[in-house]
Amino acid sequence: MSRAKATTTNGAAANGASRRRGRSASKTDNGPGVDALHALEKSELLSLYRQMYLIRRFEERSAEQYAYGKIGGFLHLYIGEEAVAVGAIKALSPADHLVTHYRDHGYALAIGADPGPVMAELFGKETGTTKGRGGSMHLTHVERHFWGGYAIVAGHLPIATGIGLALQYQEQDAVCMCIFGDGATNAGAFHEALNMAAIWKLPVIFLCENNLYAMGTAHQYISAVPSMATKALAYDMKAETVDGQDVLAMYEAARRAVEWCKAGNGPYFLEAMTYRFRGHSMADPETYRDKDEVEQYRSRDPITAYQEQLIEAGVADKAVFEQIDREVEEQLEAAIFFADASPFPDPSTIYDYVYAEPIWETIARNGASEDSEGPRG
Amino acid sequence: MPDKLLIEAIREGLFQEMAADERVIVLGEDVGKRGGVFRVTDGLLDRFGEARVIDTPLAESSIVGVAIGAAINGMLPVAEIQFLDFIHPAMDQIMNEAAKLRYRSNGDFECPIVIRAPYGGGVHGALYHSQSIEALFTHIPGLKVVAPIDPYDAKGMLRSAIHDPDPVLFLEHKRAYRALRSEVPDAPYEVPLGKARTLREGNDLTIVAWGWYLQEALAAADEFMAEQQATIEVIDPRSLRPLDSDAILASVMKTGKLLIVHEANKFGGLGGEISAIVAEDAFAYLDGPIMRIAGPEVPAMPYSPPLEQAFLHDKHDIRAAIERLAAY
Numbered sequence: 001m002s003r004a005k006a007t008t009t010n011g012a013a014a015n016g017a018s019r020r021r022g023r024s025a026s027k028t029d030n031g032p033g034v035d036a037l038h039a040l041e042k043s044e045l046l047s048l049y050r051q052m053y054l055i056r057r058f059e060e061r062s063a064e065q066y067a068y069g070k071i072g073g074f075l076h077l078y079i080g081e082e083a084v085a086v087g088a089i090k091a092l093s094p095a096d097h098l099v100t101h102y103r104d105h106g107y108a109l110a111i112g113a114d115p116g117p118v119m120a121e122l123f124g125k126e127t128g129t130t131k132g133r134g135g136s137m138h139l140t141h142v143e144r145h146f147w148g149g150y151a152i153v154a155g156h157l158p159i160a161t162g163i164g165l166a167l168q169y170q171e172q173d174a175v176c177m178c179i180f181g182d183g184a185t186n187a188g189a190f191h192e193a194l195n196m197a198a199i200w201k202l203p204v205i206f207l208c209e210n211n212l213y214a215m216g217t218a219h220q221y222i223s224a225v226p227s228m229a230t231k232a233l234a235y236d237m238k239a240e241t242v243d244g245q246d247v248l249a250m251y252e253a254a255r256r257a258v259e260w261c262k263a264g265n266g267p268y269f270l271e272a273m274t275y276r277f278r279g280h281s282m283a284d285p286e287t288y289r290d291k292d293e294v295e296q297y298r299s300r301d302p303i304t305a306y307q308e309q310l311i312e313a314g315v316a317d318k319a320v321f322e323q324i325d326r327e328v329e330e331q332l333e334a335a336i337f338f339a340d341a342s343p344f345p346d347p348s349t350i351y352d353y354v355y356a357e358p359i360w361e362t363i364a365r366n367g368a369s370e371d372s373e374g375p376r377g
Numbered sequence: 378m379p380d381k382l383l384i385e386a387i388r389e390g391l392f393q394e395m396a397a398d399e400r401v402i403v404l405g406e407d408v409g410k411r412g413g414v415f416r417v418t419d420g421l422l423d424r425f426g427e428a429r430v431i432d433t434p435l436a437e438s439s440i441v442g443v444a445i446g447a448a449i450n451g452m453l454p455v456a457e458i459q460f461l462d463f464i465h466p467a468m469d470q471i472m473n474e475a476a477k478l479r480y481r482s483n484g485d486f487e488c489p490i491v492i493r494a495p496y497g498g499g500v501h502g503a504l505y506h507s508q509s510i511e512a513l514f515t516h517i518p519g520l521k522v523v524a525p526i527d528p529y530d531a532k533g534m535l536r537s538a539i540h541d542p543d544p545v546l547f548l549e550h551k552r553a554y555r556a557l558r559s560e561v562p563d564a565p566y567e568v569p570l571g572k573a574r575t576l577r578e579g580n581d582l583t584i585v586a587w588g589w590y591l592q593e594a595l596a597a598a599d600e601f602m603a604e605q606q607a608t609i610e611v612i613d614p615r616s617l618r619p620l621d622s623d624a625i626l627a628s629v630m631k632t633g634k635l636l637i638v639h640e641a642n643k644f645g646g647l648g649g650e651i652s653a654i655v656a657e658d659a660f661a662y663l664d665g666p667i668m669r670i671a672g673p674e675v676p677a678m679p680y681s682p683p684l685e686q687a688f689l690h691d692k693h694d695i696r697a698a699i700e701r702l703a704a705y
Contacts (some may be wrong), residue, residue, distance in 0.1 A: 028646045097450065131483040142485050147449060152473050158439035159474060162446020162454075169402070169428055170451065188466070192439035199434070353484040353520050356542040359571070 004328075033248030037313055040248075045315050048090060048247050052082040054328050055106045058115055061332050062105070062122060066282050070340070071122045075136050078106035080277030083302035084209050085110045085179075087250025088272075091258050092177060097145040097163050099156045100179040101209075102137035103276075104149030107179060108189045111144045115335035125342035132345045153214075154180060156188035157206070161193045164202035164267070175203040175261040177254075183214025185228045191235075192224065194267070198235040203267035205257045207242065208271045215280045216288045232269035237252065244272030245302040248309075277301075378560035384563045386528035388418055390535040391455065393565045395425050398453060400632055401539060404431040405440055405457030405493075412458050415495060415554055434661040435461055441470040444490045445544075451480065453539055454490050461496035462505045468513075475544040478521030490539045496524075497553040497589055497640055502551075503680035506569040509588065509641040509672065514546050515650070522617040523570055524587050528559045530615055533568025541570060548602045550588045557592070570616065573621035575628070577693075579608030582703055583628040585651060586638035590668055590670075591688065594638050597695035607703055617647055625651060626659050633664035634702050638695055643671035665705030670698055 037045070059077040066075050078085070092098070092111070098108045108118050113129060121128025122136050122329055128137050131177065131230035137151045139193060147163070150156035160178030167174050184190050185208060197204045208228045212219055220226065232239035242253040250272060257268035275297040279286050286294075381389070383527055395401045405413075409432040412419030420429040433440050437458055446455035457462045464471075471492070476487040498507030514522045521543055525531040531549070538545040575589075577598055586594035591613050592685075598609040610628045614620055628679050629635050635655055637648035648669040655667060678688050 022604070099446075130481060130485070134481050135485045138481055140482055140485060142482075147486065152469055155442070155469050158442020158470065159446040159449070161439065162443035163450045164446070164450070165443055166447040166450035166452045169447075176446075189438050189442065189469075192434065192436040193442065195434055196436070196439055198445060200431075210546060218405065296582075353479045355521070355619075356479070356487065 012259055016301045025227075031249070032243065032252055036248040036252050037309070042315055045310060046320065047250070049303070049306055049310065049321065050328065051086045051110055052247060053325060054115065055082045056107050056251065056303055057328055057332055058105060058109060058118070061336060062119070063278075063282065065336065066121075067121070071136070072124070072153065073135060075122070075282045076103040076226070076280065077276070077278045077282075078103055078300070079298065080111050080273045081209060081211060081244065082106055083250050083306070084207075084274050085246035086274045087247040088177065088179075088207055088254040088270075089184050090251045091254035093174070094144060094257070095172065095174040097147065097167070097174065097176040098150050098179070099147045099160045099163070101156070101174070101181055101184070102151040103181070104137065104139050107149070108141060108146065110273075111141050111146050113139065113141045113146075115221050115331060116338035119335040119339040123339040123342070124344060125339055126345045127338065127342040154184035154189040156180070157184065157189050158196070159192035160204055160206075161197045161202060164197060164204035167203050168200070168207040173262060175205055175258055177205045177207060179207050179209060181214065182208060182212065182219050182223065182228050184208070184209040185231050186214070186223055190231075194232060194235045194269075196235060197267040198237050201264065203261035204267045205254070205261060206237075206253070206267060206269045208269070209274055209275050210271050211276045213276075213288065214281070216284070218288065227271065229269055229271040237267055237269050238265065239269035239271070241271040241273060244274035245300050245305065247302060248304050255290065258264065357369040378562055380558045381528050381561040382555055383526070383528045383531055383549070383557050384415065384417055384555055385548060386532040387535060388419065389561070389563075390532040390668050391421060391567070392424065394536060394539045395421065395429060397565070398452065400453040401455065402431065402447065402452055403455045403457065404444060406432050406433055406435055406459045406472075408432060408457050413457065415551060417554075418457065418548070419632055423427040437465075437467040438470055441467040441475065443490060444492070445470060445478070445488055448488050448490045449486050451481045455539060456490060456492045458492060458494040460502075460506050461494040461510060462508045464492075464494055471514070471520065471542065471544070471546070476517045479543065480519055488544045489540075489542050489544050490544045491535075491547050492545070493547045493549060495554070496548050497550040497552055498678040498685065499589060501554045501680060501682070501685060503679070507678035509639070511548060511617055512641055512645060515620075515647050517518075519543070521570055521571040521619065522548065522552070523615060524617055525568070525615050526550055526553055526557065526588055526591050526613065527574075528557060528561050530568050530574065532561055533566050534570060534615065536565055537567045537570050545570070551590050555569070568615075571616045571619040571621060573612050573614045573616070573624040575610060575624065577609060577611040577613050581607035581609065581632055582634040582636065582693075582699065583610045583612065583625070583632045584636045584638060584699075585612045585614060585615050585625055587617065589641050590638045590640055592668040593679045593690065594695050596692040597699060600692070600697060601699050601703075605703070609699065620651070622654050622658075626655065629655050629659045630662045633662055634662070634705065636668045636670070636698055636702055638670045638690070639672075640689070641672050642674050643669055646671050647648055659687040661667065662698075665702055668698055668702050
């Protein structure tokens, strides 16, 4: 769906809804997202805010815990991109599936993972989402079919296509949503996965978070085209570009994608224009972008913009948001306490889950044979 | 029991597993209408339809990746890599995803895929159609690697592999497809993964060989035994990871001598790992050096017949090694 067409459709619907609900939406009367502003219940609208604020503060608290040495390794913060995950996940049902890139904290939280286990995973604790096996980049949520964050760029796209293949074969009324960055669109696996999803008409939503940089390299240096959505056109795939800093526009676009896929039309490509406010990871000197540019994007903060939108539309007043903010702070304080208080995994569990049945050879080869009483002891 | 070719045994196994379980699907290059480059999957499309026998683009990374995705979502995919030489683009999917899924999720996810691939030389396939690269894969914890050469083993191990909850790389020696036959029951049966098969029992020397070279090793051992008093134990590991180290160690503890024969080059080959296992755990039982017959240290199998022949070993080479080792 073209951007113009989407705007017209939503604008028309929104005007009707606006009169019915009596909400003012003067600023965005004709823009994407207005439909959702009027269609969603107040509690749902506030829930989107709460989730975005939770992610923002979760990330800020994570950075702080990283500085304290509670979190090690590589920590990729989602600050600035919250509206993409929250809007997209809002469009999913419990039967739907999700695979993401490694910048995955926002998705884990948006799909319903408790901040406690997520923080515990970052701490490497036994109570983490994978008991400390994966850490920051490899979160999961089994009940919601969140098959994980994947740290090989574009490596998870064929897996998403395969999940879609199974959904189609099993005739399930569900989609697989696959999240990746603009950097992934230049990799071979991206093109293979899109082609296969297109030729087999699989229910896969390819959601590209275009934050303009593949780690430390701006996309104009590494992508032949500036619009990632145009790459989907090579596979005759339905594609649209959406403002990823607008949570309601994001939700509407994702909902269109879900409906398209569930109607049996094949895959859908969504390019969400967004920006990460912080470095690629905690160890990023950010030599590749101007401070002015960062400031410019920060002035369009998706969370404050949404809060202003809801206040202006009369959904809630400042006091309501302050109350939500306080609750989120308490929730995160509890999450950090939980992570801190949780035990580390027992080192002996290193051998668990290599295969379905433990294979002694694996244990022996890991050097445990000396003092073990295994078959070769 | 009827005699069947290796290719017939594998095909029959695929038919029976697909007929028995709708979760089993086959995907790969030319596996449908063409029936596979070697015609292993011939007839599957007619019997099971396009939804279950899927002709894929020439994109190995995604053939394996799609199989992984389908598997974690409840299917039992059997992916075919047309030649093992073509598998390298899929290495990321195999090593980083398939082999890690159970581990990374602390047991929440599993990846019950089978990747079938013809391998091995001696068919004038040259640089990109001859490789024996099993050692690249046996190095990967979380992955299983099997290389049955006997048609009976192949059918039974294919069934085991398809129903195994972990990813299995299933290697089929292309030179053997239409050259080897054995008695294969019509009904489905399982041969367990991780168990070696002892083809000759003996007391004086152990040969561990797999793939096409097993035939050469058997011929060499039989000739030697016909002329000498000594007896040779010949073991086909069949499963390369997990490796039946117990069977190999027990045999070496009995015979005191070990000769390992494989088609892949020697340096970093699986023969080195088997040597190390024996050296670590049966050193005191050894009466001679562990010996290996393996491919030369060249990056590919050359095409020209004399060059290809120079790469390959046969029963005479193995016989000579037996003589040398027996003299200790």
